[in-house]
Amino acid sequence: MKEQYIRQVEKHLTLPRKAKQEVIRDLNEIFASALENGETEQQVIDRLGTPEVFAENTAEQFGGKERLPKNNRTILSVVVAAAIAVVAFVIYQTTRAGDVPDGVIGQANAMTNIQVEGGLALNVPAIILWIGIVAAVFAVVQIVRVVISKWRQ
């Protein structure tokens, strides 16, 4: 009964992880103290009110450090992901622009290759390109999810 109540509060509480943990700890103390003083779990739950209302009142009072509502968070994540994708693609394009095809006359690539290559063959442009692709896919998936959930409502 107590476990279920606490789980429900946890589910409805929109707070950063640390604040959430604090609230859960306090709830455990509330139950423990009440039981210690001869009350039943049901009595405590009656006094606490529904988990939804308790979670809501609690989150409200944490003011300022509250997490954004879920919808705003999704929108924010899409914007950030899209921005990352754009920046990554732009960087990728500019690095590509500087690339010279293999074997071009006058580039003396036989000499410079000796210095540049070897060790960890980290292909920075490719990594940036992949970051861009992942961010873009993430943004698209999020948008699709929002559209589907709106459409279902």
Next chain:
Amino acid sequence: MDNRYLQQFKKGSLEMILLCLIGRKETYGYEIITELNNNGAAVLGYAKEGTVYPILYRLQQAGLIQCRIAPAAANGGSKKYYSLTPKGKETLYELIAFWGKYTECVDSFIGEDLRMEALK
């Protein structure tokens, strides 16, 4: 007569009452609830964790109270002890001073005449 004007009064004063309780001595959640119910239930109504804890969170966020967690043998877990911060103490003193002026001011508007009339 549980109208919403009374509710407003109760709500507004609960923060100050909590600061008083915590300011008098370091105390923990259940003790706060018990003291509220033993001394204030007749006027304030029964105190509930669902009302008190959110206010404690707000006071803590505002830096007026601080807490320390100590193991509690009896309930096999821990207890959170609240105390006032210097800022909390200062705020409480201000509130107490204001409360004096406030009641005096409201009393003057009520006046002897209206008081007599209301109590009739």
